[in-house]
Amino acid sequence: APVGLAALVGYIVANLFDPTAMGIGTLYVSRITGRDLVMASAVGLFAAAVGIALMRGVAFCETLLNRISLPPFVRPALGGLVVGSLALITPQILSSGHGALRLASVVERPLRDVAVLLLLKALASVLSLGTGFRGGLFFSSLLMGALAGHVFADALSALLPARLALDPHIYAIIGMGALSVCVIGGPLTMTFIALETTGDLWLTTAVLIAVIVSAQVTRETFGYSFATWRFHLRGETIRSAADVGWLRDLTVRRMMRPDVRTVPAHTTIARFRMVFPPGSATHVVALNEEKEYAGIVQVAEAHAPELDDSRALREILRYGNTTLLPTMIVNEAVAIFDKVEAEALAVVQSPERRRVIGLLSEAHALRRYAEELELRRKELIGE
Numbered sequence: 035a036p037v038g039l040a041a042l043v044g045y046i047v048a049n050l051f052d053p054t055a056m057g058i059g060t061l062y063v064s065r066i067t068g069r070d071l072v073m074a075s076a077v078g079l080f081a082a083a084v085g086i087a088l089m090r091g092v093a094f095c096e097t098l099l100n101r102i103s104l105p106p107f108v109r110p111a112l113g114g115l116v117v118g119s120l121a122l123i124t125p126q127i128l129s130s131g132h133g134a135l136r137l138a139s140v141v142e143r144p145l146r147d148v149a150v151l152l153l154l155k156a157l158a159s160v161l162s163l164g165t166g167f168r169g170g171l172f173f174s175s176l177l178m179g180a181l182a183g184h185v186f187a188d189a190l191s192a193l194l195p196a197r198l199a200l201d202p203h204i205y206a207i208i209g210m211g212a213l214s215v216c217v218i219g220g221p222l223t224m225t226f227i228a229l230e231t232t233g234d235l236w237l238t239t240a241v242l243i244a245v246i247v248s249a250q251v252t253r254e255t256f257g258y259s260f261a262t263w264r265f266h267l268r269g270e271t272i273r274s275a276a277d278v279g280w281l282r283d284l285t286v287r288r289m290m291r292p293d294v295r296t297v298p299a300h301t302t303i304a305r306f307r308m309v310f311p312p313g314s315a316t317h318v319v320a321l322n323e324e325k326e327y328a329g330i331v332q333v334a335e336a337h338a339p340e341l342d343d344s345r346a347l348r349e350i351l352r353y354g355n356t357t358l359l360p361t362m363i364v365n366e367a368v369a370i371f372d373k374v375e376a377e378a379l380a381v382v383q384s385p386e387r388r389r390v391i392g393l394l395s396e397a398h399a400l401r402r403y404a405e406e407l408e409l410r411r412k413e414l415i416g417e
Contacts, residue, residue, distance in 0.1 A: 066236035070204060074240040077186055077205060078212045078247025084182050085216030085248070086256045088156055088171070095164025106166065113165025117158045124151055127158045129177060145188040152181035171260055175217040176210050176227075183209020204240070207231060212244040216252045217260040221245040286367050287360035289402050290381045290392030294319050297347065299328040303336055304343035312337050317378045319390050320351050326388040327380050329354035357382045358394055364403045371396040 099109055121128050143151075159174050187205035194200075211224035218224075221242070228241040297306060299320040310318055315333050322328040329351025336350065356374050358367055358381045370379065381392035 066204065066234065066240055070200075071240050071243060073190075073200065073205075074208050074212075074243040075247050077183060077208045078244040079251060080186050081179060081182055081209055081212030081244065082216050082248045082251035082255070084156070084178070085175070085213050085252060085260070088160060088178075088217065089256060089260050091156070091160035092163045092260075095160055099165065109165040110167060113161050113167060116161050120154050120158050124154055126151055127155045129155075143184075145185065145192070148181050148184045148188070152178060152185060155181065171217045172214070175214040179210035179213030180206040181209075182213055183207065204237060207237060208241050208244045211241040212248040215245040216248045219249070221249050281365065282363055284364045284402065284406055285360065286358050286362045286364075286381055286394055287392075289364065289367075289399055290358075290360070290394040291398075292392045294380070294390055294393045296321050296390065297331065298323075299346070299348040299351065301347050302343065303341055303345050303347060303350070306331065306336055306347055307343065310336070317393065317395075319380050319393060320347055321390065327354075327357060327382050327390050330376075330378065330380060352376070353379060357388065359384065360391065364399055367394065367399050368396065368403070371399070 104112070117127070155174070155178055159171060159178070163171070183205040184202045186209060187200040187202040191199040207228050211228050215221045215224045224245050225238055225242045229235070229238040232238070295310075295315050296319045297309070299322050301320075306318075310333055312333065318331045318333060320328045320331055328348065330353050331347055331351060336347070341350070353374060353376055356370065356376065356379060358370065358379050360381055360383075362370075367379075370376075376396065378393055378395040380390050381394055382388045383391055
């Protein structure tokens with residue numbers, strides 16, 4: 035509600051001072067048909083493929099520069115040199131993309147020119163971000179989306195009879211929304227931009243279909259939008275609108291039990307059975323001669339009648355090479371539980387110093403996560 039109210043007031047004030055301040059012009063588009071609504075799904079798939087290729091390209095560029103050990107201060111110079119060279123072919127690649135909101139000049143160009151511009155603009159964007167230039171892909175994705183939609187419509191029209199040709203005006207706007215939501219996220223934002231641009235509710239419906247397909251395909255195949263992915267690279271754990279920031283605070287240290295019951299690993303099973311009868315504990319941590327972690331004893335397993343009670347506990351220890359660290363967050367801990375199929379794991383001070391400081395069970399970690407998630411949900415809806 036506060037964000038919506040702020041946006042509404044900001045729009046009203048901006049409109050009072052300058053009704054055209056947003057720079058979005060109304061475009062003429064032909065009538066939307068049922069075929070266009072179906073084709074919007076294909077545009078969403080195409081835009082998702084282009085967007086994922088962009089994101090992979092940025093990662094590849096950064097990895098390549100790290101591999102050749104190019105000094106950081108040289109990378110922007112190299113990027114500027116290459117992008118400048120591309121601009122000699124078509125200066126329009128230097129555009130930030132604001133012109134995508136005025137699509138008339140884009141959709142009137144031949145297919146070959148638009149395809150070349152799309153390829154070079156994508157390459158320039160990848161090189162700019164990969165070599166360390168500051169900024170993002172929001173307006174660039176609008177331009178590239180419009181170009182991708184134009185390429186899609188013209189390429190498909192070339193294969194169809196003239197009476198079934200697609201209107202590049204329509205598909206430029208659909209592509210603009212679909213590619214932008216793949217790169218940036220915000221499907222409703224992209225849909226409302228289309229509505230502001232055209233004032234056409236049916237075209238807005240087509241854009242909504244495309245952005246839903248694009249967002250879902252991106253999430254299933256890549257995992258995140260470009261913006262969310264870059265936050266992850268910087269250490270931010272953002273997964274959705276209802277799960278921002280707090281996940282980092284739910285660490286193993288906050289969830290573990292510090293009152294750990296321990297036993298020397300050289301203790302015999304007979305002695306262990308005397309000290310820990312059935313029902314006294316579920317898991318006991320075994321320590322080596324240096325008082326460091328050696329493994330976990332499952333009490334029920336230690337009381338199995340077929341075991342020779344003269345044997346040492348170290349012979350039946352579990353998870354000797356698997357521990358948790360206090361700085362791990364809940365999703366990292368749960369992933370380790372799933373990997374080793376453990377019910378509980380010891381928490382050690384550090385990988386080098388394996389002094390046991392706590393014990394955490396998978397059931398407790400999942401319960402705490404569910405409790406925190408429910409708490410955030412109630413805060414979100416105002417309960």
